[in-house]
Amino acid sequence: MKRITLLSLLLILGLSGCAKTPNDESVSSGAETNAEYTEQATEYTVEGTYDPFEGFNRAMWTLNYDYLDPYVARPVSLAYVDYVPSPVRTGIRNFLSNLDEPANMVNSIIMLDGEQAVTHFNRFWINSVFGLAGLIDIATAADITKPGERAFGDSMGYYGVSNGPYFMVPMYGPVTLREGAGDYVDGLYFPLNLLTFWQSLGKWAFEGMEDRAALVSQENLLKDSPDPYIFTRDAYIQNKNFRALGGESLPEEPEDEEYLDEFLDEVDDY
Template sequence: MKRTTLLSLLLILGLSGCAETPNDEALNQETATETNAEYVEQVTQYNVKGTYDPFEGFNRAMWELNYDYLDPYVARPVSLAYVDYVPSPVRTGIRNFLSNLDEPANMINSIIMLDGEEAVTHFNRFWINSVFGLAGLIDIATAADITKPSERAFGDSLGYYGVENGPYFMVPVYGPVTLREGAGDFVDGLYFPLNLLTFWQSLGKWAFEGMEDRAALVSQEGLLKDSPDPYIFTRDAYIQNKNFRATGGESVAEEPESEEYLDDFLDEVDE
């Protein structure tokens, strides 16, 4: 993407660490507080294209449940324990096996998005890893220089043809989701071999993938903690990612109006 909120907040964190004189510290803190309040008021106007958050009150309550309780006391410690204590070869085998299950859905969605090259790559990876990689436990395809392209979900395919994200929801434990993504996940679950999974097997797949993803986010926790409004930061970053995926991985041309305000915020913090 041309410019992102994440990049801007990275710059904010860097600039906020600049040296300040004792006489200016209180004034700068007051200015930053006022700026944060103005920022929150502005970004709630849905400056990121495709954002629709009609249940924001409920979503914020669920966000607080996730962020203040479920994540620090359940998801984070469990994920780190999994990464720290499960042998790496075992984790790699599980990750490869679960990733291989998604390849047919990736192939079909690549076809829908008119990307024949990626569709062929996903197909080749699936049959090679399934036949020669012990049902996908070993990533033979990557070893054969058949690198996995980006994931393609049916929600991305819908977005590719102009279907909007729809309402945004914050779900306990699960996290953010839009109506388009939820519907897309349901359709993807109808493809072989995902359609062979029972409810509990699907839940296990989600849990193992979720633990890997959560552990990988530890290094980025400071960004969320220091953002003007963690809820809005998460929502906007999520929607921007979905917009990006819906383009087939091409850069999004538009620049959110909030970026102009973030430039002003950077200037004020730097002064």
């Protein structure tokens, strides 16, 4: 249940992956006004987008972006990063990340990536045995770096299952039907299946606070976009398409999506 927390996903939940650079000219020429941009976006310029509940989703976006994020998620996340000692945060982050390694391994196998599956397996047993159940990232110190995350939603996409309807969930953020179903399946793998509801919620919250704080430097990109809702949706779907390809380059990039590139490249650094 790897999630970016407490509505902080709103800024772009988890975006990390493919893309390159925003271009001011492409933004202005593609849509001179919010109305024009919104009308253009209904054509779903990003492949795999399906937003049949856009009216409801926009209302939830306003709730999350204008109220819950600035008054709850953002200040809580920054307080966590500013006041919790770095070694403590690193230990928590390592421990929680280690819990996902078996699911990453299984999904790498499903996606026919044996090398990445072996890497996830080695990282899990090394960090679990020698790294105090994952609190210390011994594997990275041994030059076994962590590859990208692999979720069951990505595995389904790899075999052609579409994203399905897009939802903006209050107090949660963007999600598609495929991703939601995939997260449920990933939660059945050891050791995630041993977590209680409250432990899973705690994992989600700690991971989310780190990720939300890391996105502070990217906020202006979202604020300056003609339509932040469409910007977020398109970047989110583009990232899901990228992950479903196993991290390979997209066949082609729609011209109207060039402005997403820099944002995704910079978020990928975190």
